[in-house]
Amino acid sequence: MATKHEGHHQSLKVYFWVWLWLFILSACSYFVDISDLPDMVKWVCITIFMLLKAGLIMAIFMHMQLERWSMNLVVLAPPIVLMVALAIFALEANYTLSSRLQFFAN
Amino acid sequence: MTESTNHPATLKPGAKGMVEDWSSDQRVFKNVSWGKSMMWIFLLSDIFVFAVFLLGYMVARISATEPWPDASEVFALTAFGVHVPLLLIAIMTFVLITSSATMALAVKYAYERNRRMTVIMLLATVVLGASFLGMQVFEWFKLIEDGVRPWGNPWGAPQFGAAFFLITGFHGTHVTIGVIMLIVLTVKVYRGSLEREEGGFLTGRKGRYEMVEIGGLYWHFVDLVWVFIFAFFYLW
Numbered sequence: 001m002a003t004k005h006e007g008h009h010q011s012l013k014v015y016f017w018v019w020l021w022l023f024i025l026s027a028c029s030y031f032v033d034i035s036d037l038p039d040m041v042k043w044v045c046i047t048i049f050m051l052l053k054a055g056l057i058m059a060i061f062m063h064m065q066l067e068r069w070s071m072n073l074v075v076l077a078p079p080i081v082l083m084v085a086l087a088i089f090a091l092e093a094n095y096t097l098s099s100r101l102q103f104f105a106n
Numbered sequence: 107m108t109e110s111t112n113h114p115a116t117l118k119p120g121a122k123g124m125v126e127d128w129s130s131d132q133r134v135f136k137n138v139s140w141g142k143s144m145m146w147i148f149l150l151s152d153i154f155v156f157a158v159f160l161l162g163y164m165v166a167r168i169s170a171t172e173p174w175p176d177a178s179e180v181f182a183l184t185a186f187g188v189h190v191p192l193l194l195i196a197i198m199t200f201v202l203i204t205s206s207a208t209m210a211l212a213v214k215y216a217y218e219r220n221r222r223m224t225v226i227m228l229l230a231t232v233v234l235g236a237s238f239l240g241m242q243v244f245e246w247f248k249l250i251e252d253g254v255r256p257w258g259n260p261w262g263a264p265q266f267g268a269a270f271f272l273i274t275g276f277h278g279t280h281v282t283i284g285v286i287m288l289i290v291l292t293v294k295v296y297r298g299s300l301e302r303e304e305g306g307f308l309t310g311r312k313g314r315y316e317m318v319e320i321g322g323l324y325w326h327f328v329d330l331v332w333v334f335i336f337a338f339f340y341l342w
Contacts, residue, residue: 019207026199033341050337061210061326069124070134082157089161093168100171
């Protein structure tokens with residue numbers, strides 16, 4: 001599908017499929033949200049759909065699958081530290097909540 | 107080392123190519139113009155800006171002792187007598203995804219030197235982007251009318267308003283800048299400035315069709331950020 005020539009070439013069909021899938025995934029996450037599933041299942045589904053959509057946009061629309069790895073690495077590697085920040089902040093926020101409940105609860 | 111190492115035919119793909127690129131004692135980004143690599147690096151910085159906003163929102167939401175307002179109900183609309191949760195947000199999401207698809211097609215046609223189709227696709231992207239903005243303005247008006255302020259709201263945790271206005275406001279600003287950029291780009295393609303390699307009025311850089319792709323990267327990024335806002339702010 002992908003050729004490595006200069007100037008990127010992907011067929012028209014690929015773009016339509018990606019558009020359709022983005023639409024389907026958005027619709028899925030919407031219906032999961034308004035469904036009566038347990039909260040944990042909802043969040044897992046929504047997160048998976050979100051990551052799939054992000055992957056499709058970056059790989060196909062932003063042509064990452066046609067770029068060299070060295071370019072992709074620069075964009076994809078640094079956000080890993082955000083996952084670390086996420087973990088630290090979540091721990092800290094839970095601690096704040098427990099202190100607030102302990103000392104300031106009405 | 108000569109120019110020959112930069113020639114597409116001698117570049118290895120995949121992980122091996124990555125190691126060679128980084129250890130070549132030359133510029134790392136082979137075959138990537140500085141305009142495109144700078145756009146990617148700018149987008150990386152923007153990823154961090156939005157990520158920090160979303161992390162701040164997460165901390166506020168976890169540590170709030172009052173219940174967080176239910177987004178499904180806050181953003182519900184009544185259409186034709188039916189109560190639909192998140193109706194406007196769903197439409198906005200669809201509009202932005204479609205604008206991203208038309209932008210991708212504009213890039214494709216630009217590389218095929220199909221000026222007419224490029225202009226049509228860019229115009230479609232502009233119209234969709236502007237209608238997204240219109241809906242966001244409507245949403246803000248409705249919430250302000252309902253009594254949402256950055257320091258409080260009628261339903262629960264006061265941090266809700268601050269997070270909402272900051273995150274959607276910053277995203278909306280990005281969309282606005284994107285729409286302006288796309289209008290400029292459309293004019294350039296329409297009058298053939300890219301084909302004739304005319305200098306721009308601001309920087310005087312020569313027009314190239316790659317500009318459509320670089321502009322497209324920014325626009326797709328705006329869509330990408332919305333994917334995360336949609337999931338974290340509206341659905342979670």
